[in-house]
Amino acid sequence: MNPVPDNTPADEFQIHPLSGAAARPGTRLSAPLAAEVAATLAAGPEGGAAVRSVDLRVPLLEKNDILAERNRGYFLGRGLATLNLVSSPGAGKTTLLERTLDEFGRQTRCAVVVGDLETDNDGRRLHRPHAPVAQITTGGTCHLDAAMIARAVESLDLEGVRVLFIENVGNLVCPASFDLGEQVRVVLLSCTEGEDKPLKYPPIFKSADLVLLTKVDVADVLGFSRELACANIRRIAPQARLIPLSTRSGEGVAEWYDFLRTLTPQR
């Protein structure tokens, strides 16, 4: 047992700066206790705590939402159709965009902004003389945000560009909360992921304008039920257009290009 002096002189006590409570030197009140003591000390003569309650309504993503609206206005003003492509890692976003630039991109000028946690591999895969590409490496951030898009777009030569593809970081959760100012949100679900993905990640599917069921060429080999996957997508995302496709076999790709054409009416 430590010897505790029972006759400690009063001047060895200090006043706690936050709560005003007396304490021995070196004694730190825990934050909740300090708060409680401070509230008690602040109590009025009737004992009612002088705690003020302030009601407000601050959107937590206000900054992003404002920047997203600014991006949207900019894209609209330029007559630029913008698509935000979101999926789990490896669902086939870059592969689809490569083919799209090689085919659709020959008639209609396209540009790409691609986000990854690390490496510029996807940016290099997408590099084409006829299509400007900007790579964003987020350095660990699990989603793109509107500010990143605004900066990346500044570095692109958008002269004559009609369609801007934004390949988001492979992630089905975080991108759901971040509006980039896109016109169309495209969610990709690949046949290697299981039919129940939409039921497991509802917010992102609920925010989709278009769902692409990708890699349908391997569905049979994997015992993946296209019918069940499509039914699940329709139940969770009845607002979305649904196109099953395979970039490898080409199935559904023409329908994807038709969809893109509806976004870029001839002027």
Add this chain to the structure above:
Amino acid sequence: MHEVGIMESAIDSVLHQARAHGARQVHRIVLRIGALSGVEPESLRFAFDVVTNGTLAAGAVLEIESVPARALCAACAEEFSVESGFIYTCPRCGALSGDIRQGRELELTRIEMS
């Protein structure tokens, strides 16, 4: 895990308000989080302790009010509240709805301080 960034933005607003009111301590913070916001309340609570550490909001109570989704039925124009789950079936006519009218909220709504 984008909850840390979201919590940082919430606490920035809280501390701004606390300073504006000359408060010395924040006791309670109330957030409204929609069922479709894409944000996990548990991750928010974890981020809260980290982000408030060493600030006027350290030790405050974090209250999270969940906001259920509401949807509008395109077939019969009924607006309905979704009790649970993510398949929005109109209680009046049984049609599926994807027209979301509420549930994406992500807001700071009350601060108690002294």
